[in-house]
Amino acid sequence: MVTYVFLVAAAVAIVFALLAIVHRNPIVNVLSLLVVFFALAAIYAVLGMDFLAAMQLIVYAGAVLVLFLFVIMLLNIKSVERIGSGRPLQAVFGALTAIAIATATVLAIRQLTPSWGALLPGSAKGTVYPLGHALLTSHTFAFELISVLLVASLVGAYVLARKEDR
């Protein structure tokens, strides 16, 4: 059951992730990304991480993508020109970097969990309490670091958007 849901969701995620990059209509791009987030939420939910699934939908589907749509509609972009591969070297380096990051992620996950089976429900407690407890005890530093990063980006956006009294 879990495996089948995962396979279907993963296939959907990959297909729509490609569509999100390739298609020329920006609205289609954003909506494909929405489907990708739904597929990821399904994977989280089937792994027992229901809180993460809900957060995936609330934050990404409900807020971030809506702001993407807001920008696209405000600029009224109907179609995106295909960007030619004017810089082949950049494309090669980009691809190599992406492959390197993907490999590192897979290796790191394999290092941390002895087998893929350990990720199945029952072993992973995805409810709110353990997550909140971990964020405020063992992972406080990372948690605070992320909030500092968010504040910094907020201040940066404010500085860029401010017009008067320079």
Next chain:
Amino acid sequence: MWAEILVIVIKVVVVSSVLLTLVPIMVWVERRGAAMIQDRLGPNRVGPFGLLQPIVDAVKLITKEDLTPSGVKGVDRLLYLLAPSIALVVAISVFIAVPFGFDPGLKLFGHAIDGFIVAPNLNLGILYIFAIASLGVYSVVLAGWASNNKYSLMGGIRASAQMVSYELAMTISVVGVLMVSGSFGLQDVVLHQSGTWFGFIPRWNVFPQIIGAITFIVAAFAETNRLPFDLVEAEAELVVGYHTEYSSMRFAAFFMSEYVNMVTASSLIVILFFGGWTLPGFATPAGWLGALVSIGIFAVKVAFFLWFFVWVRWTLPRFRFDQLMALGWKTMIPLAVLNFLLVGAGMALRNL
């Protein structure tokens, strides 16, 4: 096995048909209520007190021609046709996590009915509601985008900004209630509010968390696009905004989803802040009678807030868009955070 499936099917059918039946009733209440507030009569020709007017309206909407504006083709046409469905699907599916009555362990066909809620084992509760409800904005935004009409587009742009802004205040104002109840499940939230303080004040969350209740109710108005926050379809500026181009049942789908959203919002206000189906000093009788009485109490409270929505709509003028944004970010969110901090401080002091 079969009894279990049957119970679930009955719940789904009953809840969705009650929700959709409430729509014509609310349309009638809205029109007659508007007339009453404006010292007119309102629709009173069809049936006693004009009660059959919604049926006539429905026949008119069904038999009208379903138009698609010219220039809407390709992907845009797909989105144009999809948008009303998204609105209605989201509006109805949100309700499956809303408990609407007290279950003293009743059985149907030899199977426990597991409380008067469609999805009793969903331990996300209110998080599920927020997750699904936050998708409702896509119907408005896509309708506005795909209509090939600048007024519709303006409505869609306004909707995206407004929904995201008020969702924050709404979510934060609920945190206080969840902290006190110690659960995301709405049934636990209601059970926590039974009984009284000092023998006469009901233990409803509205009394200790009045700030949270006010911010939640205001944000609920903004999230349902009701006046004074209906900038999305401001008829004086944008014709009717995102659904200008829609006709027939596609228009009706938007219309119905607005009223279903109102029912959900009223239910959430009642559950989170006004004690759900509990009534102080009233012991719910056992068996099916108790269940019916508790559903009745809940329905009366929800009906009051539905009337409140109508009442406010025909009493207050509309905000300007900059006022809407300023209120959302500079007043609502700080107030919601204040409520959350006060509740946290109160709980910490009690535990000292």
